[in-house]
Amino acid sequence: MTQQQAHGSVRPGGRTARTRAAVLEAARERLGAGQYAELTVEGLAARAGVHPSTIRRRWGSVHGVVLDLFDHVAGEVRIPDTGSLHEDLRLLAEGIVTLYTSAQHRNTLFRMVAAATAHPEGARTVRDFFAARTRQVSGMVRHAAARGEIPAGTDVLAVVEAVSAPIYYRLLVSRQPLEPGVARRTAAAAYHAARAGAFT
Amino acid sequence: MTQQQAHGSVRPGGRTARTRAAVLEAARERLGAGQYAELTVEGLAARAGVHPSTIRRRWGSVHGVVLDLFDHVAGEVRIPDTGSLHEDLRLLAEGIVTLYTSAQHRNTLFRMVAAATAHPEGARTVRDFFAARTRQVSGMVRHAAARGEIPAGTDVLAVVEAVSAPIYYRLLVSRQPLEPGVARRTAAAAYHAARAGAFT
Known part of the structure; x- marks a missing residue:
């Protein structure tokens, strides 16, 4: 549990970081299952528990999410x-x-x-x-x-x-x-x- | 058409070479279609027009056929x-x-x-x-x-x-x-x- 959650308030930075972690983890899971071809913004959003528009706004596309996952790993x-x-x-x-x-x-x-x-x-x-x-x-x-x-x-x-x-x-x-x-x-x-x- | 076929007689070397070519081509096709996991001796034999026992005798297994395909390419x-x-x-x-x-x-x-x-x-x-x-x-x-x-x-x-x-x-x-x-x-x-x- 993060400090932000414990205090019952969510700072924008904290939420953004958690959203990124959830979306990258969703991408990693789908990739790990060998399903690159089936990756969609909607599917990632559902798995990460965020709105598709959040992914589109921040990463643009699946391509952007996967690039960010690689950056994160690298x-x-x-x-x-x-x-x-x-x-x-x-x-x-x-x-x-x-x-x-x-x-x-x-x-x-x-x-x-x-x-x-x-x-x-x-x-x-x-x-x-x-x-x-x-x-x-x-x-x-x-x-x-x-x-x-x-x-x-x-x-x-x-x-x-x-x-x-x-x-x-x-x-x-x-x-x-x-x-x-x-x-x-x-x-x-x-x-x-x-x-x-x-x-x- | 090979000389052997033209003469109506098949020398063992000629037939062996044609069998190898047909089996390796079958393996290449299935691999090219991304179906490594589905490769079987029976499937390769059917595609190459030979008996499964011919493949088992010469290559032992799918592993042996694919190794031979690589050797051929290399x-x-x-x-x-x-x-x-x-x-x-x-x-x-x-x-x-x-x-x-x-x-x-x-x-x-x-x-x-x-x-x-x-x-x-x-x-x-x-x-x-x-x-x-x-x-x-x-x-x-x-x-x-x-x-x-x-x-x-x-x-x-x-x-x-x-x-x-x-x-x-x-x-x-x-x-x-x-x-x-x-x-x-x-x-x-x-x-x-x-x-x-x-x-x-």
Whole structure:
């Protein structure tokens, strides 16, 4: 029970946060059940106990809700900026590996990737999310280039792709465990490749 | 029409090859329709126009048929051994990129990855296939280590993972196009990372 409820008054911020939590949880549940194609604003609203107009006003559409769910999940991975690119990449890779030790987060990823292979709208959601997230994370690589740690003209998005890809490859393709060495190794690989100019 | 049919006689090799083609095509069709969970030996046999016992004898199970379909598709990617690891990795990456410019092959991958997220048997098939394929391809990396091109003690499977992962990441996760620079870049990255000892 939240403090707001205990006091019998609902502050706008509290209600907004609870509405968001309920709608994202509804989206996560439906995705988890493999029902991306059946997601509708009305269905999410009914499950979350809110009015459809609330969802339309805040998220615009199912696409907006799912993007926000992904943002919420990704928010668990801190974007480091330690002043050392190798260390930043290692912390990022460890954050992604840790994220997917959660069966719930792994399941959300699996369902969404599966939906994206079958539905153009699902593909758009996944593409938009990873494009935005990659841009967010790329700050650490831009800073490293500005410090002269990696060559000027490095494709910063390619470095983020290089450090992330082996983790997703293990989850989705080779289906190998995310053993402790994976984060260390993929960070070292992306770092040395960037230093050597592989991404210029 | 094959020469064997034209002559009115069927050599065992010819019939075997046609049976394999028909069964693999049946598996590809059912997978393409997103029906991995509904695949049965009887269903494949009916679609391919062969007896179920023929499939059981040759492939053992649906698992065996799907593994053989993957092997058949992967056979289009030549495993190079030029004497230069960088060149080998570049040719391999180009081969994988070229493979997935085929909408049919891309669709088979998509459906199988989606099936693997939902069915333990699908997951086993995908894992077994990529494990075997990675071992096959890793010869080029072992040879490079033997030549002294990369450090002794390099994890050869990790190098194969590093060169492949960004291509699958683009197909399945970020859903970015496989533009011409991707193969060159991922090969250079894996090569320089291996040289620098990132995979030891």
